[in-house]
Amino acid sequence: MEEYVKILQRxxxxxxxxxxxxxxxxxxxxxxxxxxxxxxxxxxxxIFEKAGVNISIVHGNLPESAIQQMKSRNKxxxxxxxxxxxxxxxxxxxMHPHNPYAPTIHLNYRYFEINNANGTKLWWFxxxxxxxxxxxxxxxxxxxxxxxxxxxxxxxxxxxxxxxKWCDEYFYLKHRNESRGVGGIFFDDLDRKPQEEIFxxxxxxxxxxxxxxxxxxxxxxxxxxxxxxxxxQQLRRxxxxxxxxxxxxxxxxxxxxxxxxxxxxxxxLPLTARWxxxxxxxxxxxxxxxxxxxxNPRDWVA
Numbered sequence: 001m002e003e004y005v006k007i008l009q010r011x012x013x014x015x016x017x018x019x020x021x022x023x024x025x026x027x028x029x030x031x032x033x034x035x036x037x038x039x040x041x042x043x044x045x046x047i048f049e050k051a052g053v054n055i056s057i058v059h060g061n062l063p064e065s066a067i068q069q070m071k072s073r074n075k076x077x078x079x080x081x082x083x084x085x086x087x088x089x090x091x092x093x094x095m096h097p098h099n100p101y102a103p104t105i106h107l108n109y110r111y112f113e114i115n116n117a118n119g120t121k122l123w124w125f126x127x128x129x130x131x132x133x134x135x136x137x138x139x140x141x142x143x144x145x146x147x148x149x150x151x152x153x154x155x156x157x158x159x160x161x162x163x164x165k166w167c168d169e170y171f172y173l174k175h176r177n178e179s180r181g182v183g184g185i186f187f188d189d190l191d192r193k194p195q196e197e198i199f200x201x202x203x204x205x206x207x208x209x210x211x212x213x214x215x216x217x218x219x220x221x222x223x224x225x226x227x228x229x230x231x232x233q234q235l236r237r238x239x240x241x242x243x244x245x246x247x248x249x250x251x252x253x254x255x256x257x258x259x260x261x262x263x264x265x266x267x268x269l270p271l272t273a274r275w276x277x278x279x280x281x282x283x284x285x286x287x288x289x290x291x292x293x294x295x296n297p298r299d300w301v302a
Contacts, residue, residue, distance in 0.1 A: 001111040001199065005055045005091040006038075008206050012053050012093065013040050015210050019217060020045040024053065033259040034060040039267060047102075047221045051095040052267035058257070059087040062114065065256040069249075077114070077122075087113045090127070092250070093209065094268040095217075100233035102220035103133035103140065103181070104240065105213050106268070108250060109202050125198050126188035128163065129209065130171055131216075132181030132240060134233040136290045138300075140216045141182045145300035147212035148185050148205070155201040163187045168297040173243050178294040180243045188249075232287050234274035241273050 013024050024040040031037070035058035042051040061083035077084060090110025097104070109127035116122055131144045145164070152159035167186035172179050185205070190198055244251055254265040281287035 001089040001202075002057050004199075004203055004206070005057075005089060005109075008091055008209075009038065009040065009053050009055050012209060015214065016042070016048070016051060016053070016095070019214065019221075020047040020051070022046060024051075029261060029264075031058055031060075031259045031261070034058065037261065037264060039261075039264045041267065043271065047097055047099075047217065049096050049098045050271040052093065054092045054264050054267055055090065056092075056261075056264070057087075057089045059085070060258065062086050063256055063258060066253060069253065069256075077116070084117070085115045091206065092268070095213075096237070096270045097217060097221060099221055099223060100134045100225050100229040101137075101223040102217055103131050104237075104270075105209075106130050106132070107206075107209050109206050111199075111202075123195065124189045124191040125202050126190060127202070127205070128167055128184060128186030129205065129212065130167055130181055130184035130186065131213075132236070133290065134236045135229070135286055136182070136293055137220070140220070141298075141300045143216060144182070144184065144212050147208050149301050151204045151208040152185065152201075154204055155197070159187075159201070160185065164299075171243065173239060173247065175246070176239065176242070178239070178291070179297055180240065180294075182293060182300070183297060231274070232281070234272060235276060235279060236290075237270040237273035238275045241269055244268055 017023055020042060022042055022045040024042045027039040027041065029037050029039065035056065037054065037056035037058070040053045042048055045051065062077075062085075067077050067084065088110055090108065093105070093107040095105050107127070107129040109125070111125050112123065114122040129148060131141065133140065149160040152163065163185035164183060167183045168179060170186045171181065171183065251265060251268075254260050255262075281291060
């Protein structure tokens, strides 16, 4: 997994640099408690206001707060039997384009391993990818979901409908009663098949990132927009920030981990965002059209 995320990171950076015309800043770091990472950030580019492609390979002992979180997900961990050595390797991607008609994308895939007190080893894979537009283009949502469904179907036809539903339920702002975006796939604690089979699936999904997103960004990056569209994009980014800081499990785990690298954790946040009191889009507008989908998630592909 460590080798794969490093290869995938290099491949994605190379392709996105061609799209944007600017280079990523490469930030290599080490974690004093164990592990390393490479955070690659493109900020104030031609196409992307902020884009991050991060990998981390971290090991150490689980803090009690993380143990409690995992117990709530039915992991067989007793805090009194700690410490629990853990290893995690993953890749995390978020891209926020300048153009309001171009959607934000998020991807995260990771492998987690814990040495249990009784000598057994707990392991699982998790992650997913989802699309967050400020303006709805149905053909973009269909293309994105079809690319992910094709990746899933190569391994198990039950994966896409299960993980699509999971994504709709996970990336949901409960305090707003709306989805963050038009979804994608999401899963966690995936250990129901042999490791190598799931790892092959993870690689298929990671490899689907560029074909799922680059055609969309190429289509939308040069569309004409005005202050009204930019204003709406800023408000939608505010919702993105709310989800990441209030509900996202990965953010919470990162902040609970000793030696957490805050800059890398908050890489996912947009460069700019906006909050307005009691803002509502005009009825039957393009903005209202997006809100209808966020309130009522659709099935984009059969």
